[in-house]
Amino acid sequence: MNYKLICIDMDGTLLNDKKEVSDENLNTLKKASGKGVKIAVCTGRLFASARYYAELIGVKAPVIASNGAYIREKDSDEVIYELSIGVDKCKKLQSILNKYDFNIYYNKYDAVITQNGFYEGNTYAAMNKNLSDKNKIKLITTEDIDKVIEEQGDDILKCICISNNYEGLAKARDEILEAGYYEVVSSNRDNIEIMIEGVAKGKAVRVLADFYNIAREEVICIGDNENDLSMIEFAGLGVAMGNATDRVKNIANYITETNNNNGVAKVIEKFIL
Structure with a gap:
């Protein structure tokens, strides 16, 4: 071939x-x-x-x-x-995730948004050390994730939840899938990644x-x-x-x-x- x-x-x-x-x-x-x-x-x-x-x-x-x-x-x-998640579906997703003690990151094409902050060893924080100012990933920490979702939800492409509580991740995954609207996958044992249905x-x-x-x-x-x-x-x-x-x-x-x-x-x- x-x-x-x-x-x-x-x-x-x-x-x-x-x-x-x-x-x-x-x-x-x-x-x-x-x-x-x-x-x-x-x-x-x-x-x-x-x-x-x-x-x-x-x-x-x-x-x-x-x-x-x-x-x-x-x-x-x-x-x-x-294909973004959108404001309404981000709100619904966040209402589910509020029940869990996960590190939650919302991704745009050029930025990561979180309430949890970015520790020095975070993948994106570490990568930024090697990138020019023009190419740096925007790392945004907010105290009001609901406000950010309202303003930027139409640009959010993915949500990733990270935790060592594997049972909690599995439970959240089931709840998110049951809600409809979403695709949920994992790239490692300690995470779930959520996109809009069809992605x-x-x-x-x-x-x-x-x-x-x-x-x-x-x-x-x-x-x-x-x-x-x-x-x-x-x-x-x-x-x-x-x-x-x-x-x-x-x-x-x-x-x-x-x-x-x-x-x-x-x-x-x-x-x-």
């Missing part, structure tokens, strides 16, 4: 456990791009965070951000697709493939966790990382090496180069 589009998850997939893109992954991606294959970063992170890694790759790569709620060309201002990485990959007139059979998707399931199912070649969850491995067409052993590069070498 002549594959034309590769959609790659970031955390646990393209990035090793040190949150780095290895030289082997980097060089292999550049070789694939040189052959005309389109490379897309596909992540639960917000666009401003994903853009940093898209630029690091060194190839012109579109970004699928917020688990598929936002698709944008890296080198232009063209937004290919956007999924798989749908976003389909939108991007259609944008480039690329057939489903010509798409490779690579991931490791629950929020990658829909795109791995959609792809002509769905690939699970060696460190992926069993659920992801069970639906994949192929299982590669781990994220710490250049699993992305191994896929490209086998199926593209």
